[in-house]
Amino acid sequence: MKLIEQHIRVTAALIVREMSTRYGSKPGGYLWAIFDPVAHVAMMTLIFQAFARMPALGLSFPLFFASGYLPFTFYQRMSSFMAGTMKANKTLLSYPVVSPFDAIISRFVLQLMTDALVTALILMMILAMSGATASMNTAGMIEAAGAAAVLGLGVGTINIVMFARFPLYEQIFGIINRPLFMVSGVFFLPENLPNPFRDYILYNPLVHIIMWFRQSVYPEYRADGLDKGYVIEFALVCFVLGLLLLTTSMREIREDRL
Template identity: 55%
Template sequence: MTDVGYLTTHFRVVGALLVREMATRFGSKPGGYVWALLDPAAHILLMTVIFQAIARAPALGTSFALFFATGYIAFQFYQAMTGYLNAAVKANKALLSYPNVAPIDTIVARFVLQMGTTSLVAFIVLGTIVATMRVDTDIHWPSILEAVGLACLFGLGVAMVNCVLFLKYPLYEQVFSIVNRPLFLISGVFFLPDSIPAPYRDLVLINPLVHVIMGFRKGFYPEYRAIGLDMDYLYGIAFLTLFAGMLVFTLSRKTLRNE
């Protein structure tokens, strides 16, 4: 089979897996997609109500809803991606008995579906918040898209490593879950890293997700200086993690198919 033939087969398999994943995750009724929107909206609403009750103004801008939405949704481009892709191979194990279905196909299908889902949710939620604000918001799309792209690539790399390690070492899955859980609290969803005094700020800035959220927020707050934001560091971490994920995944193809 030629390279074009392999590529055509790959796209067909990914397309079929994508349809299967959509049916499995959301069902055949439109109501299944509503829950994908209600979950982040409920989290943002809850955070807005709580912090409005204990603070006079958000750490940035005038809208509590926009501040928390930009933090929460930016974080979800990583968190939802890894959470969904971690089990991509395990959930489609029966399909790997077919020679045309490769482990990477399951990853690509879930990556496309999750990125599309989170992007749609982000567009609806943030669009609704911005549309209901009394002041005009100057949105800088390059900063937003750059942060989203790097968050997704970082999540993809982490998930590819996890797909292999979860199969080989079941204990690692529990360890990863424990370590990954506090990230929501220390990645800048609720606060601005700029406001943390040194040397603690330097420790917080080691977390690449902090830079994702800072970069994402710059797209909504032109006045935000984002002190400490290092896009070169974020690019390096994202592509290094993606390379490691691809390397581990490629070297473990037989394990993924036969484990």
Template identity: 55%
Template sequence: MSHLLIHIRVVGALLVREMATRFGSKPGGYVWALLDPAAHILLLTLIFRAIARAPALGTSFALFFATGYIAFQFYQAMASYLNSAVRANKALLSYPNVAPIDTVVARFVLQLCTTTLVACIVLGTIIASIRTDTNMHWPFILEAVAMACLLGLGVAMINCVLFLKYPLYEQVFGIVNRPLFLISGVFFLPDSIPGPYRDLVLLNPLVHIIMGFRRGFYPEYRAVGLDMNYLYGIAFLTLFAGMLVFTISKKALRNE
């Protein structure tokens, strides 16, 4: 019990430090965290409104792209921010009470709170501004968010170790990770893709996260191809692999 309390205090202290480092003492850092996704959604809305008469779902381009982008960000922002958790706090690991996992947990909590706040503000503003009623189904939304965060956490824990041991892997991961935004269903529906290609797209677990998230905002959305069992399997398998690799490499993370 005493060890748990120590870790909770350490995580709390790291969380405060991360907030100060990431956002600073001025509100500008928090404003940018909101403006970045808002700008992406606005840009997508303006582009597709100019070339299409209606979004693939519903009547609001902004809501359609927001549900895709925000769902994607719950994974992408989590994985990106946690990738360097250990490396950014390397000096603190010289203290016996600070464990490598504490740095990951602190960043996980901060990123989860940040993305959730941004999602509430952006989606709340869009829903309040459109004229049609939106019947939200919270179990679908929360389930998709949970899977996105767990998948991001698992990927990040693996990357914390591999980035440290294999610098070349970090560059390769960055190259492979870039097109995810284009192939994860942020601005299209996988349902509309022809059969053979749709099966390939559905191998991407992020596609299922976005489909599940959108299902919570669009009751009429059938989400053909959505497989939550597949998503659960990938998310928990990745998380287990991440925890295993992280635990085995605990000494290397502290000393290297």
């Protein structure tokens, strides 16, 4: 029991430290976390409104792009933030009381809270500005966002070890990860693609996460091809693999040999 309380206190202290380090003591630091996705949604809306009269779903361009961009960022920001966990906490890991898992949990909680707040604020802003009264499935949105966050946690945890052991892998991962934004369904509906491209793209779990989230935003959206079980299984496999890699590399991380 005392050990659990100790880990909770350490994790809470690390969350406060991460908030101070990442966002600073001024409110402007945290406001940037909100402004950045708002700017992305606004920019995408302006670009695509110039080429299309109507979005692929509904009547609101901002809502359509937000319903694709926001769940994608749950994965993207989480995986990126988690991958840098050990480098950011290298000095603290020399203390026996601080475990690498404490650092991972603290970063996961902070990023999840930040993304959840940003998502809620952006959706409320879009609905207020458009005057829409969408009957969104909040539970479904939370489930999809949670699956994206766990996927980001798993991939990020794997990359903690892989980036340190294989510098070339970091470059390869960056090349592969970069176009995901374009091929994950942020800008389009996967079911509108012709075969065999539609079948190929459904191997990407992020496509299912975005379809899952959009289905919760748009009650009329059928999301043909959505496989929630595939997303959950993929995310859990990545998470378990990340934990195994981290556990086997624990001594090297402690001794700063990675």
